[in-house]
Amino acid sequence: xxxxxxxxxxxxxxxxxxxxxxxxxxxxxxxxxxxxxxxxxxxxxxxxxxxxxxxxxxxxxxxxxxxxxx
Numbered sequence: 001x002x003x004x005x006x007x008x009x010x011x012x013x014x015x016x017x018x019x020x021x022x023x024x025x026x027x028x029x030x031x032x033x034x035x036x037x038x039x040x041x042x043x044x045x046x047x048x049x050x051x052x053x054x055x056x057x058x059x060x061x062x063x064x065x066x067x068x069x070x
Contacts, residue, residue, distance in 0.1 A: 002032070002040035011046070012053050022052050 009016040020039075023029045028048040031039040041049075055061045 002042060003046065005031075005039045005041070008041050008046060008049060012049065014053075014057075019049065022049065022056075026052050028052070 003011075005016045005019055009019050012019075019029075023031070026048075029045060029052065031041045031045050033039055
């Protein structure tokens, strides 16, 4: 089962643009794209986003610092 970027953004209470930004900053977020270029997220992708959300929103580790963790 795949989730859209809108569904994933809603799960975390953030804007879809923030999810796209995290994709550029964190290599662990790599959604599949369909022929139209729409992102399709798996449960593994969502778990990776959950980790990034935890680091950035809850622990206040910003992308430049978060990258060094991987």
